[in-house]
Amino acid sequence: MTHDAIAVIDFGGQYAHLIATKVRRLHVLAEIRQPEDPIDAFRGYRGLILSGSPSFSSFGEDSGYTKAIYDLDVPILGFCFGHQEMAKHYGGTVVHGGREWGPADLQVIAECPLFAGLGRTERVWMSHFDSVTSVGPGFHEVGYTTLGEGGAPHRFAAIANESLRRYGFQYHPEVDDTVHGSEMIANFVFGVCGCQPSWTMERYVEERIEQVRQQVGDQSVFLLASGGVDSTVAARLLGMAIGADRLHLLHVDNGLMRKDESRAVLETFAAFGLDRNLHFIDASDTFLAALAGVVEPEQKRTIIGNAFIEVFEREAKRLGIEGHLLGQGTIYPDTIETGGTKRADTIKTHHNRVPVIERMIEQGRVIEPLADLYKVEVRELGEKLGIAHSLIWRHPFPGPGLGVRLLCSSGAEARDGFDEIEPTVAEVARRYGVGAMALPIKSVGVKADLRSYEHPVLISGDAPWERLLELAAAIFKGVAGINRCIWNLGPSAPARVRPLAATVTRERLDLLREADARVMDGLRRHRIYDDIWQCPTALVPLEVDGTGREFVVVRPIHSERAMTATPASLPAALIAELREQILSLPGVSGLALDITTKPPGTIEWE
Ligand code: XMP
Numbered sequence: 278m279t280h281d282a283i284a285v286i287d288f289g290g291q292y293a294h295l296i297a298t299k300v301r302r303l304h305v306l307a308e309i310r311q312p313e314d315p316i317d318a319f320r321g322y323r324g325l326i327l328s329g330s331p332s333f334s335s336f337g338e339d340s341g342y343t344k345a346i347y348d349l350d351v352p353i354l355g356f357c358f359g360h361q362e363m364a365k366h367y368g369g370t371v372v373h374g375g376r377e378w379g380p381a382d383l384q385v386i387a388e389c390p391l392f393a394g395l396g397r398t399e400r401v402w403m404s405h406f407d408s409v410t411s412v413g414p415g416f417h418e419v420g421y422t423t424l425g426e427g428g429a430p431h432r433f434a435a436i437a438n439e440s441l442r443r444y445g446f447q448y449h450p451e452v453d454d455t456v457h458g459s460e461m462i463a464n465f466v467f468g469v470c471g472c473q474p475s476w477t478m479e480r481y482v483e484e485r486i487e488q489v490r491q492q493v494g495d496q497s498v499f500l501l502a503s504g505g506v507d508s509t510v511a512a513r514l515l516g517m518a519i520g521a522d523r524l525h526l527l528h529v530d531n532g533l534m535r536k537d538e539s540r541a542v543l544e545t546f547a548a549f550g551l552d553r554n555l556h557f558i559d560a561s562d563t564f565l566a567a568l569a570g571v572v573e574p575e576q577k578r579t580i581i582g583n584a585f586i587e588v589f590e591r592e593a594k595r596l597g598i599e600g601h602l603l604g605q606g607t608i609y610p611d612t613i614e615t616g617g618t619k620r621a622d623t624i625k626t627h628h629n630r631v632p633v634i635e636r637m638i639e640q641g642r643v644i645e646p647l648a649d650l651y652k653v654e655v656r657e658l659g660e661k662l663g664i665a666h667s668l669i670w671r672h673p674f675p676g677p678g679l680g681v682r683l684l685c686s687s688g689a690e691a692r693d694g695f696d697e698i699e700p701t702v703a704e705v706a707r708r709y710g711v712g713a714m715a716l717p718i719k720s721v722g723v724k725a726d727l728r729s730y731e732h733p734v735l736i737s738g739d740a741p742w743e744r745l746l747e748l749a750a751a752i753f754k755g756v757a758g759i760n761r762c763i764w765n766l767g768p769s770a771p772a773r774v775r776p777l778a779a780t781v782t783r784e785r786l787d788l789l790r791e792a793d794a795r796v797m798d799g800l801r802r803h804r805i806y807d808d809i810w811q812c813p814t815a816l817v818p819l820e821v822d823g824t825g826r827e828f829v830v831v832r833p834i835h836s837e838r839a840m841t842a843t844p845a846s847l848p849a850a851l852i853a854e855l856r857e858q859i860l861s862l863p864g865v866s867g868l869a870l871d872i873t874t875k876p877p878g879t880i881e882w883e
Contacts, residue, residue: 289620327359368413
């Protein structure tokens with residue numbers, strides 16, 4: 278090995294590759310290893326990091342890994358499941374309970390090299406059902422967490438055994454929301470493991486171009502180009518590797534685009550000189566026909582992914598493009614959320630990871646030059662490749678587009694668990710001086726690396742932004758079966774809400790396009806577009822006033838890698854405008870702002 282390196286053992290947690298990315302950002306090589314790899318695969322590293330997992334340590338799930346790693350004389354650091362497994366291995370106990378989602382405050386109570394240069398209280402990020410309740414001989418508690426003022430302590434959030442150089446964090450230092458997480462990882466990598474920084478992004482670009490040339494050989498590439506950041510950076514990188522002549526771009530209007538989006542995309546490609554072999558097809562009829570009558574979110578996602586391939590193959594034939602690979606701007610979260618690594622749970626099937634594409638990948642017919650990067654790295658790469666700032670910093674737009682923002686329903690009420698949920702939600706909200714009701718519908722979320730499909734809670738009443746976020750966190754912590762909180766912007770708290778039967782139709786899409794256009798326009802006019810990472814607008818088939826009209830939810834978030842997110846506040850003047858503009862759209866009767874962190878919600882509702 279020419280570089281000092283760290284091995285990240287991937288137990289299937291949503292953030293395992295993010296750990297590797299965070300280490301590489303420190304210019305230290307990080308490689309992913311599987312838990313059952315033979316012990317020799319773990320030799321030669323300066324340190325090991327154990328990732329989180331969708332498995333439960335308390336139930337002994339996934340405990341059959343190569344335990345001989347603990348005999349290696351190198352430092353080991355465990356996060357979440359990795360922390361629990363390490364505690365258990367050395368004689369501690371882990372129980373199923375003590376769940377925490379999102380932010381918590383770590384109180385550091387002992388000296389530890391991993392906290393060198395940091396404060397006694399650190400904001401950290403949680404996503405767990407299981408907890409460590411005692412540690413074995415030689416280990417001690419370095420910190421515990423609390424939530425909000427006067428919150429009960431959560432013990433053993435950070436543990437250490439200095440003589441063995443074993444450390445564990447219940448929280449996730451690898452996510453950006455752990456404010457000094459990178460410093461904690463750097464303290465491990467440099468301070469404890471003694472690594473030298475020698476790995477760079479320039480090296481990455483050179484290696485990637487070489488890999489693309491080898492994979493493509495003398496074939497051509499036909500790239501699905503949505504006009505978003507990822508496919509545009511992929512187009513530039515592929516162009517550099519194989520030349521513009523052998524690169525064809527296909528932009529598909531799937532009927533699920535934003536208002537006037539396809540026209541703008543084609544103009545942008547032309548402006549950036551990427552229109553040499555650019556093809557366009559309006560395939561909205563194909564997509565809408567395939568989606569007709571479908572309600573279930575995963576089914577919608579699969580149908581959209583399949584329709585892309587159907588259109589792609591039809592167009593390749595029509596244009597006479599032969600001997601080509603399918604190019605996609607897939608990035609890492611698309612793979613991990615689709616359950617695309619060995620142990621990861623399927624949170625949602627991304628459009629570029631449906632089974633038909635998985636089969637094409639196995640056959641070597643797909644090229645995805647960005648597949649191990651996160652959005653922030655794609656943007657960094659795009660800047661290095663000279664792509665215009667305005668394109669690189671556009672808000673991400675998902676491949677299935679408005680298809681995952683247009684919620685559908687059979688009209689049946691989902692009220693499972695409501696006997697317990699309703700009184701508990703009302704009781705928590707009362708403490709904050711507002712009203713709250715669980716909604717009889719469901720949306721997708723992610724909890725402790727597992728997919729959740731649970732109820733949102735609608736909060737009505739006025740409270741300062743920080744208090745609202747605290748209330749949401751208290752609801753997630755105190756009430757099972759809830760993965761989302763939204764704040765009512767309508768004039769009053771609804772007395773009764775009811776799901777409406779609704780599927781994907783052009784009329785509903787047009788209504789959503791209109792609402793979305795107003796939100797985007799508002800963000801730009803109020804000059805906060807660049808401060809916000811993404812702002813989905815969802816149309817939810819829920820009536821709040823008995824008139825059969827739908828509900829709109831706006832979800833402004835801050836994020837860096839989409840693996841976690843925090844809700845972004847909007848200026849009062851913009852909220853007032855949105856109230857006026859969106860509530861006056863024919864077909865809309867309610868409006869709310871999503872105030873959910875990820876986890877436990879995901880960014881998109883489906
Ligand atoms: P979630 O909803 O999983 O979204 O928190 C994370 C990020 O991924 C985007 N997203 C997708 N992007 N194909 C994509 O290209 C997809 O199928 C897809 N689903 C979600 C989402 O907009 C957010 O930025």
